[in-house]
Amino acid sequence: MRFVDEFRDADKARALSAKITGLCEPGREYKFMEVCGGHTHTIYKHGLEDYLPESITLIHGPGCPVCVIPMGRIDDAIHIARQPGVLMTSFGDMMRVPGSGGNFFDSNAEGTNIRMVYSPLDSLKVARQNPDRQVVFMAIGFETTAPSTAMTVLRAAKEGIENFSVFCNHITIIPAIKAILDSPDLRLDGFIGPGHVSTVIGCRPYEFIAHDYGKPIVVAGFEPLDILQSIYMLMLQLKEGRSEVENQYSRVVPWEGNLTALRAIAETMELRPYFEWRGLGFISHSALQVRSKYAKFDAELLFDVPGVRVADPKACQCGEVLKGVLKPWECKVFGTACTPETPIGTCMVSPEGACAAYYNFGRFTRTRVREASIS
Amino acid sequence: MCLGIPGEVIEILTDRPDLARVDVSGVKRAINIGLLADEEVKPGDWVLIHVGFALSKIDEDEAKAAMEFLEGIGKAYDDEIAALRDSQIV
Numbered sequence: 162m163r164f165v166d167e168f169r170d171a172d173k174a175r176a177l178s179a180k181i182t183g184l185c186e187p188g189r190e191y192k193f194m195e196v197c198g199g200h201t202h203t204i205y206k207h208g209l210e211d212y213l214p215e216s217i218t219l220i221h222g223p224g225c226p227v228c229v230i231p232m233g234r235i236d237d238a239i240h241i242a243r244q245p246g247v248l249m250t251s252f253g254d255m256m257r258v259p260g261s262g263g264n265f266f267d268s269n270a271e272g273t274n275i276r277m278v279y280s281p282l283d284s285l286k287v288a289r290q291n292p293d294r295q296v297v298f299m300a301i302g303f304e305t306t307a308p309s310t311a312m313t314v315l316r317a318a319k320e321g322i323e324n325f326s327v328f329c330n331h332i333t334i335i336p337a338i339k340a341i342l343d344s345p346d347l348r349l350d351g352f353i354g355p356g357h358v359s360t361v362i363g364c365r366p367y368e369f370i371a372h373d374y375g376k377p378i379v380v381a382g383f384e385p386l387d388i389l390q391s392i393y394m395l396m397l398q399l400k401e402g403r404s405e406v407e408n409q410y411s412r413v414v415p416w417e418g419n420l421t422a423l424r425a426i427a428e429t430m431e432l433r434p435y436f437e438w439r440g441l442g443f444i445s446h447s448a449l450q451v452r453s454k455y456a457k458f459d460a461e462l463l464f465d466v467p468g469v470r471v472a473d474p475k476a477c478q479c480g481e482v483l484k485g486v487l488k489p490w491e492c493k494v495f496g497t498a499c500t501p502e503t504p505i506g507t508c509m510v511s512p513e514g515a516c517a518a519y520y521n522f523g524r525f526t527r528t529r530v531r532e533a534s535i536s
Numbered sequence: 537m538c539l540g541i542p543g544e545v546i547e548i549l550t551d552r553p554d555l556a557r558v559d560v561s562g563v564k565r566a567i568n569i570g571l572l573a574d575e576e577v578k579p580g581d582w583v584l585i586h587v588g589f590a591l592s593k594i595d596e597d598e599a600k601a602a603m604e605f606l607e608g609i610g611k612a613y614d615d616e617i618a619a620l621r622d623s624q625i626v
Contacts, residue, residue, distance in 0.1 A: 199538055206609060226538070252537040252587070253619055279619035280588025282568060286625055302537060302587075309589045312570055357540050360584070360592050384605050412598050413584065419591060422571045512612040513538055 170386050177389040178212040184396040191217045192348065193395055194485055196338060197355035198225030198513030199383050205523035207385040213392065220347070220485035223337050224355055226302045226330075227254045227511035228483060229438045232471040234330055235260030238299050241328060241464045242273040248291060249275040249328075250284040251299040258510050261471045275299075281313035281327075288317075288325035297460045300327045304361040307331040307449060308422035311429040314451070314458050328460040329450050332436065334358050335366050336447035340438075342374050346486050351395040353388065354380035356410045363418025364406050371404045382410040429455050437470065439507060440480030479506035482515055489519040496520060539616050540584040540591065541606060542599035543567065547579055555626060556590070558583065561603070561617055566626045588625060 185191070195201060201221045204210065210219060223229050235258055242249040242265075249265075256265045256277060265275045278284050281298050288296035300310040310327060317325045334355060341347065354367060359380045370378045377398035381391035391409045398405060408414055429452055436448030451459035460466075473479060476494045481487035489495055489508065499505040501517050508514035512521075543558035554570040556577060569577050569590045577583070582599035583590035594602070606613040 202609065202612070253615060254537045277619070277622075279623035280567075280625060282588050282625035283623050305538060305540070305586050305591070308571055308591070309568075309587045312568060312589065357538070357584075357586065357591070360540075384601065413592055413594055415592075419571060421573050422591065425571070512615075 173386055174212050174389055177393055181393050181396055182214045184400050185214050185216050189216060191350045192220055193351050193353055193392060194220040194222045194349050195353040196222040196224040196334065198511065200353055200381065200388060201515050202513050202518045203383055203385060203388055205518040209385055209388055212389060221515035222485060223438065223441060223483045224334065225511050225513045226332060227258060228479065228507040228514045229440065230258065230301060230330060230507065231437045231439045232261055232473065233469055236471060237466050237468060238328055239268045239273065240467055241297055241460055242268060242275050244464050246295050248287065248294040248296045249299060250278045250287055250296060251275055252301065253277045254511055255299060255301060257504065258507055259504065281310050285313050285317055285322065285325055288322055292324060294324060296325050298327050301330045303332055303334050303358050305357045307426050308361060311425035314429045314455055315425060317458060318455065326458045326460040326463050327451055331449040333447055336444050337438065337441060338370065340441050340444050344484065346484060349376065350399060351376050352378040353391050354378045356380060356382050356414060359414045361419050361422045364408050364416050367406045371406050375404045377404045379407045379409050380414055440483030474505055477506040479508045482508050489516040537587060539606065539612060540586050541616060542582055542594060542602045543585050545577060545579050545581045545583060560620060563617060563621050565620055565623055588623060
């Protein structure tokens with residue numbers, strides 16, 4: 162329980178916990194999905210499940226972009242990096258994600274040049290400094306990072322940089338939530354909405370969840386009390402028979418989002434007809450590609466991309482974890498063959514993946530594992 | 537990569553008004569503030585930074601709370617700060 166002891170506002174958390182428990186109807190089970198990997202991290206780090214009554218289960222959703230990228234896209238990136246004159250750049254999070262023939266580090270050991278960068282702007286600087294190389298940025302992330310890629314493409318166009326391009330893997334959160342709502346595997350009672358994505362897209366895009374599916378959603382901040390407060394707001398909606406979009410994180414998230422960011426995305430990118438998500442399969446209009454107006458910055462047009470679909474390793478159950486059907490510890494290889502040091506699946510690679518978060522923190526704080534298996 | 541990290545604006549670069557020098561846990565680096573074009577950003581303001589771009593303005597209390605939270609989560613934040621330290625966008 163050492164992590165729980167560090168929890169700053171434990172008294173306030175216990176008070177919220179009592180209010181949440183007071184709203185539970187006897188005999189009813191509640192399942193809420195936290196969409197964002199950052200929330201998953203907080204929940205395990207602070208043992209928040211211990212503050213909730215047994216009838217409430219938190220399901221970890223697909224909101225970790227590193228986790229949902231399919232193996233084939235890693236292979237494609239490595240294939241691009243192997244082409245003559247290419248210098249690939251990537252966020253550090255991606256470096257250890259396994260492709261079918263190894264990860265980016267393995268690929269570098271065999272001669273490719275895949276460099277870690279903090280920002281797509283660093284990648285653009287690498288391009289300026291290496292005019293004799295084709296610098297490709299491995300773009301990944303939801304709407305939190307897509308504006309940064311978009312602004313970088315606009316900057317490259319303005320400066321007339323000829324040796325910079327983007328291998329675009331940006332995905333959008335709404336189609337993934339819809340896929341989960343339409344999935345027969347899982348019955349959810351509500352959603353803890355992503356905080357930072359909502360800074361960009363605002364709260365309005367979630368209205369279909371409340372109106373068409375009749376489920377409450379509360380956009381939440383990342384601190385332990387934010388999450389407990391959001392669960393209380395969800396329970397209150399259920400108690401009062403409401404299904405609405407509410408914003409617990411209004412101190413950071415404006416209802417309308419960031420219009421400058423949305424305009425930059427719309428200017429430089431367009432929806433793909435479909436995109437494969439690890440665990441969720443192919444989802445229509447769920448990802449972005451570089452708009453044809455900016456075709457000279459689109460690595461998929463400049464380089465050969467095999468685009469071969471690669472099945473996950475048989476032992477890996479990331480797909481079931483990402484859909485919320487399995488808890489991390491229910492996966493056959495969790496903590497044995499698959500650990501953060503030697504990950505088999507993506508959920509163990511990213512610190513925001515449900516498996517890594519649980520491996521690093523959750524198993525120390527969890528005192529009530531047994532009830533959590535999903536019936 | 538997914539972490540939003542709070543930084544305090546030190547100065548707006550005179551030759552590039554879309555860039556600002558910020559202080560994140562003592563690390564001083566240039567970031568892009570072009571996504572806050574609709575708001576006035578000035579020294580002393582706090583912003584939430586994602587991969588080198590300020591995505592929103594926040595107040596000082598929120599920044600302090602967010603910082604305390606991030607410092608508590610350990611390695612993921614250390615990695616983010618290390619990456620920021622290596623960042624040289626100008």
